[in-house]
Amino acid sequence: MGNFAAFEQKMTAAGMGDAAIRAFRRNYEALLRNETGMIPEDTIAPATGLASFESIAASAPADAALLAQSVVIKLNGGLGTGMGLQGPKSLLSVREGVNFLDLMVRQILDLRLSSGATVRLLLMNSFSTSADTLGHLEKYRAAGLADASEVELMQNQIPKIDAATLAPVEWPADRDHEWCPPGHGDLYPALVGSGWLDRLLAEGVKYAFVSNSDNLGAILDPTILKYFADSGAPFLMEVTRRTAADRKGGHLAVRKSDGRLLLREVAQCPDADSDAFQDIDRHQYFNTNSLWLRLDLLKEQLAADSGVLPLPMIRNNKTVDPRDKKSTAVIQLEIAMGAAIECFAGSTAIDVPRSRFAPVKTTGDLLALRSDAYEVLADGQVRLATSRKGVPPTIVLSDDYKLVDQIEALGVPSLIRCQSLKITGPVHLAPGVVIEGDVAINNSSPERKTLPAGVYQNTSIEL
DSSP states (O other): OOOHHHHHHHHHHTTOOHHHHHHHHHHHHHHHTTOOOOOOGGGEEEOOOOEEHHHHOOOOOOOHHHHTTEEEEEEEOOBOGGGTOSSBGGGSEEETTEEHHHHHHHHHHHHHHHHOOOOEEEEEEOTTTHHHHHHHHGGGGGGTOOOHHHHEEEOOOEEOEETTTOSBOOOTTOGGGGEEOOOGGGHHHHHHHTSHHHHHHHTTOOEEEEEETTBTTOOOOHHHHHHHHHHTOSEEEEEEEOOGGGTTSOEEEEETTTOOEEEEOGGGSOGGGHHHHTOTTTSOEEEEEEEEEEHHHHHHHHHHTTTSOOOOOEEEEEESSTTOTTSOEEEEEEOOGGGGGGGSTTOEEEEOOGGGOOBOOSHHHHHHHHSTTEEEOTTSOEEEOGGGTTOOOEEEEOGGGSSHHHHHTTOOOEEEEEEEEEEESSEEEOTTEEEEEEEEEEOOSSSOEEEOSEEEEEEEEEO
């Protein structure tokens, strides 16, 4: 079993370049070898002694020369399907008339204005997000942020693999289902194959800050940029302390055999080591998926690795039509961009405050973000209200609010003094509802009921 020629032919016909094909070939061959990618506990040691953001933070003005050599790359390939959206997640409103994408642009324009340097913005779009994203950016044409040739890095797509035959899956009912995204590790082949890596280097761009478009805490911080530039490191990962809620999330570690930093995801942990994996005092740091890259050293490393970084392959077992669990079983191969930390000698990490990791993954996250628990600043920064001392409210919503349009009907309460809020059943929060401390609101009837304006503190409410 296993005939790569069929995959190569299919990818070439779809316009995928040599870099994408070679990266997929490497992962496909790992699949054929039945590689597990397991990282046993006895082969690693905890990551310790990392620099912290507080230890490097300084009030020195931003270095315009460094900013002029920088590009901000946002991973913008995701549709918000899990939240009921049809379009790019980055077009989701954060405040009236302001979405994630608007805030990203504001951040870039503010950096340009404050430093006088032309900081670049690149959006790594997918075929699903490209048209809508570029359409929204039309309003920033005067700032040079509308043309695809200036702002778009296209994500590749790779074939799904028929689990029974290990050949490219065939699904005539919807040919789009024959393809899948390759994971954010595609950043590296996409930079090469698109020509962007060579172009950025030719234009004097040396430093890249990469983060997820739904992480509103991830902004290009000039202090971290200077620290990274001074370090001479090829790769810097922003990590933050794991909490009980992060026990099953991947963590940073040190490989004993060569002393290199690596990422271990739960899928790479043998069952026997599960307790050690979830020990947040032993393995203290997780990857925020905000990375800093030296583009010239990336180019050198790619040349040394025959054009493909040796990233661990992640195997996902799915069905060809994700909505039809009886459709053909397929294997989707992914790579994670943070895993590249082990590919470079001299890679390093920095312990950053939790405020730099504020992803919006659920409608509960979105409700908190839209409330007064967060401030949206004129420069595009989003941060927790100072009085919250870095701790976001814990929001638990029942399945009545799984989709974005369902929380639109809920209303936005004041949450600046809320510790936790649990809402079950169809509820409408009237304007002027203030939640303080720990509050639970329950409506066991199928009809939506309104909670009138007022202050609700440390209470359980039955509507």
